[in-house]
Amino acid sequence: MTTTAQGSGSLDNLHLAPLRSLSDFLLESARFQLPNFQDWEKWGKRVVNNLLYYQTNYFLMSAAVFVLVGLIHPMKVLLGVTIIVALVYVFVRFFAQDARRSVGADPNQQPNKWTVLAGTIAGSYLVLYLFDSVLIVAFAILLPFSLTFVHASLRLRNIKNKITNAVEIVGVKQSPMGQFLEAMGLMPTAF
Numbered sequence: 187m188t189t190t191a192q193g194s195g196s197l198d199n200l201h202l203a204p205l206r207s208l209s210d211f212l213l214e215s216a217r218f219q220l221p222n223f224q225d226w227e228k229w230g231k232r233v234v235n236n237l238l239y240y241q242t243n244y245f246l247m248s249a250a251v252f253v254l255v256g257l258i259h260p261m262k263v264l265l266g267v268t269i270i271v272a273l274v275y276v277f278v279r280f281f282a283q284d285a286r287r288s289v290g291a292d293p294n295q296q297p298n299k300w301t302v303l304a305g306t307i308a309g310s311y312l313v314l315y316l317f318d319s320v321l322i323v324a325f326a327i328l329l330p331f332s333l334t335f336v337h338a339s340l341r342l343r344n345i346k347n348k349i350t351n352a353v354e355i356v357g358v359k360q361s362p363m364g365q366f367l368e369a370m371g372l373m374p375t376a377f
Contacts (some may be wrong), residue, residue: 201360201361202242202361202362203238203239203240203241203242203361203363204242205242205243205246206239206240206242206243211240211243216341217341217342218340218341218342219340219342220340221339221340229339230372232338232339232341232342232343233335233338233339234367234372235343236337236338236339236341236343237334237338237363237367238361238363238364238367239343240337240338240341241361241362241363244330244334244337244338247330247333247334248330248331248333248334251326251329251330251333252326252327252330255322255325255326255329256326259322261319262318262319262322262323263319263322263323263326265316265319266316266319266320266321266322266323266324267323269312269313269316269319269320270320270323273309273313276305276309
């Protein structure tokens with residue numbers, strides 16, 4: 187089986203990036219500097235390259251932050267996740283049913299408007315009543331994104347980082363972050 191040089195999105199050549207040492211990620215050998223806010227392209231390259239190089243560290247940091255928030259507020263995180271999952275389930279089910287109805291699956295089947303109104307009011311009340319739980323879950327999800335972006339913006343690249351990223355860009359080894367950045371159109375070009 188042959189694969190293309192750009193990593194055609196197959197899982198054949200997908201490899202997890204190694205975990206970088208704490209010294210390289212944050213401590214002794216790490217060098218930090220504010221990015222040049224006037225040069226958006228250079229700043230963007232720094233962020234993308236650091237996302238590729240430290241992706242496993244960022245994933246573990248995100249998981250640790252979420253677990254830490256979960257340990258501090260276990261019941262609120264559980265309630266918040268339950269509410270968010272229930273809302274997503276209801277919206278997906280409602281819109282999928284609405285789409286089937288508009289296509290013409292069964293035009294005579296109309297939902298009872300009082301049931302929809304009661305469900306909307308009950309769901310809204312539940313979300314407002316447990317809004318602090320939803321906010322804590324949102325915080326537990328958004329804080330790791332913020333920490334990742336700040337670290338990727340401030341961390342200067344080293345020679346090992348540049349070589350590893352060149353291998354990733356050429357497509358010899360493709361990682362989950364490389365797949366994601368390629369799908370978003372943010373993957374830098376080779377040389």
